[in-house]
Amino acid sequence: MKIAILGGDGFVGWPTSLHLSQLGHDVHIIDNLSRRWIDTELGVQSLTPMDSIQERTRIWHEETGRRIHFHLIDIARDYDVLKNWLTENQPDAIVHFAEQRAAPYSMKSDRHKNYTVNNNVNATHNLLNALVETDTDAHLIHLGTMGVYGYSTVGAAIPEGYLPVGIETMDGATATQEILYPANPGSIYHMTKCLDQLLFQFYAKNDGLRITDLHQGIVWGTHTDQTRRHPQLINRFDYDGDYGTVLNRFLIQAAIGYPLTVHGTGGQTRAFIHIQDSVRCIELALKSAPERGDKVKIFNQMTETHRVRDLAEIVARIADAKIAYLPNPRKEAAENDLVVKNDQFLQLGLNPITLEEGLLEEVVDVAKKFAYRVDRSRIPAASAWTKDIKPTLNTDP
Ligand code: NAD
């Protein structure tokens, strides 16, 4: 298949591009490299040394003989360029990762809120609009988030996208209707993923676009089988207070002797998936495309749930680290339970990698190897959810 990977220079997009290229697909990365610019804006860099996208693809060709093509396009702003690219290339499938994906960055200031909404909503809408306009019958796979559901389980596991509800009819009987699970975002970023869902519902109904939306949990780890093949194929790894996600942050903090930054009581329960499984799920979703006229297919792309303080305790044990319980810069439930259905990927053959201590140690090893690149002053989470929350800017004892 000819596959366009939008956002293919990013943390999940890059290993996905390598994985699909390895499987024999003709892979085209489309990216505006905004994530690299945001590193510059924030004064941070990936823990792992990342080469330019052109250099990465050159090394991939040297290693495997396979070509990954790169196209510098801003899909939120260069609508005509995107349209022309689709007209000329007519991909069989499109994997859409190209959004601003950090909740703390999206809450940093009014400017960051605007940027996140404009970038994410326009990116998704431009793409849908251009698919219709160019008669491109590609299977669109979008990376959504578990955060569209909120994180509370009300005595039942969170289903995969749709919820059957009973409604009382005029004659007093009960009719059942299937609705999108009620959206309950916890940040501006998560809100954009809720808006994306509505755009997908409309374009699938109105234009028969074939769409799969993957509600992914927090991705942890760094290597996949392909990124391990050469030092210059290494994946990016974010550890800073805006882009670093919780488990990856704990691992790097443990590696450099920084107390693990638990927000509040650490009673927040979240869904997780290893990067290798994330990449494999995309492969499985590609093989299970909806037909024209089908409703949007929704999968929960996660493999296990954990409470933040439990993760901190596991990491503290394996790496002999200390834990710091800090005031929470976010507005979120202090404690929650979370049970999630993920039957569809399991039925398609996903054999999940679970968070075992051996695997965590491997990531601590990556973290230790590149610890010299860490700027400790960029570790505190400096973005607060409301004006009256004052983030703790120095958590380094
Ligand atoms: P990332 O920031 O590392 O990668 C996103 C890529 O998209 C970057 O290379 C960026 O330059 C590009 N991009 C952004 N806006 C663009 C635009 N307008 N035009 C072209 N390119 C653009 O993020 P990631 O961690 O790889 O996440 C990928 C997707 O998966 C995101 O949509 C995110 O919401 C979702 N997701 C990520 C996680 C996670 O833990 N990392 C978890 C669940 C869902």
Ligand code: USQ
């Ligand atoms: N947390 C800490 N300490 C930290 C960092 C985070 O206790 O140092 C807590 C947060 O307060 C939160 C939880 O850990 O309760 C998760 O935070 P996170 O930054 O790891 O994850 P989140 O902001 O939800 O976003 C990440 C990705 C996003 C994706 C989402 C999936 O950045 O792209 O959509 O995970 S999910 O969380 O399932 O919605």
